[in-house]
Amino acid sequence: MHVQAIAEKASYYGLLAEYYKYIDPACHIHYYQKHYYYVCWLVQCEQSKAQGHHQVNAPYHPYREQRETRTIADPSKYTYYSYIRVLHASPDAPPVDVYVNGQPLLRQFAYEQFSQYARVPENKYVIEVFPAGETDQPVLSETLTLEGGQAYTLAVGNRLEDLSLYVYEDSPRVPANESKVRFIHLAPGAPNVTVRVKDRDNVFENVAFSEVTDYLGISPMTIDLEVVDANTGSVVLDVPDVTFEPNRVYSIYAIGLAGAEPPLQALILED
Structure with a gap:
């Protein structure tokens, strides 16, 4: 393969690796490995050229070797x-x-x-x-x-x-310019809960302790959420002014104790 073609491959896979860096770790790793492979080949070509050699074989691919424990x-x-x-x-x-x-x-x-x-x-x-x-x-x-x-x-x-x-x-994968969110119930002793937009529609329903919901794709926004008892509908936790930014994935963890210390709270992490 011509040196210019090797350089183009290295650049191409490097750009793809950078694109997927925060939205798809698996794709990021896949393309970065290809990028690194062609960079190594390019370096070998330059070193061989400096030594007066005119041809160099493709380098050994480090990611094809058998894995060890x-x-x-x-x-x-x-x-x-x-x-x-x-x-x-x-x-x-x-x-x-x-x-x-x-x-x-x-x-x-x-x-x-x-x-x-x-x-x-x-x-x-x-x-x-x-x-x-x-x-x-x-x-x-x-x-x-x-x-x-x-x-x-x-x-x-x-x-x-x-x-x-x-x-x-x-799952950090998200469609361009959208957001994703899910809910995880980690508040021991708290009842099954439903998460809803304040005074409006339910978002996640009847979530029991240790359960996790599926991700929900949403448009970027700032909203007020509340966590309510799934059986009685009474509010157990207010979560105001939650901002979901574009191209971001969020997990909302309910932690703490209902009616005791430390109190219930929402911990919002970016995946």
């Missing part, structure tokens, strides 16, 4: 990556440390806090949650299989005595 610390041998973030949604649990395959991911992670997405190779992982500063006995341990190109939220939730890890698949 490795820890989170060594992602170099994997084809695809997953994305994980962690949310502390247990209202009476103290700060915790979160470990992935025996390596610390988060320390002193307190209620209401959420992490940014961390990129990890697709694989099976042991997620362990310890009381902050301790490593003897986890209060929570789960083995998860993470798929390449998929984003996940790992929510440490429920009351401390029933602490659980809730895994939700996030």
Whole structure:
């Protein structure tokens, strides 16, 4: 292949990777790998030219080699990556440390806090949650299989005595100039709830604890929402002035305790 054609391929795939960076992680990774492959080929061509060689073969493709079982610390041998973030949604649990395959991911992670997405190779992982500063006995341990190109939220939730890890698949894909939103009920002890536009139509109906709704495509807007008891219709939580921006995806988490401390609140995260 001619050097100019290699350069055009590298540029083309680089542009596609940048376009999909925030709207489709799987496509972003796919095109970035192609971009990197042609960049490596282009560099080899330039190096060979400087040494007086006139032809160079395509480089070995690093993403075609057989994957091996490795820890989170060594992602170099994997084809695809997953994305994980962690949310502390247990209202009476103290700060915790979160470990992935025996390596610390988060320390002193307190209620209401959420992490940014961390990129990890697709694989099976042991997620362990310890009381902050301790490593003897986890209060929570789960083995998860993470798929390449998929984003996940790992929510440490429920009351401390029933602490659980809730895994939700996030979908950052959104049509151009639109928004998407979903609702997750993580308020232990609260009744089934319905989310509606204030004094108007229902958006998500009869959502039970730990359940997640499907994403709903909407036009960008600012609205007032309210969470009501699905059985009685009484308002349990007001969520005013919620802004949904174009090309963004949102998850609304209901956390806290109904009629106790810490109180119910809506935590709105961008996926």
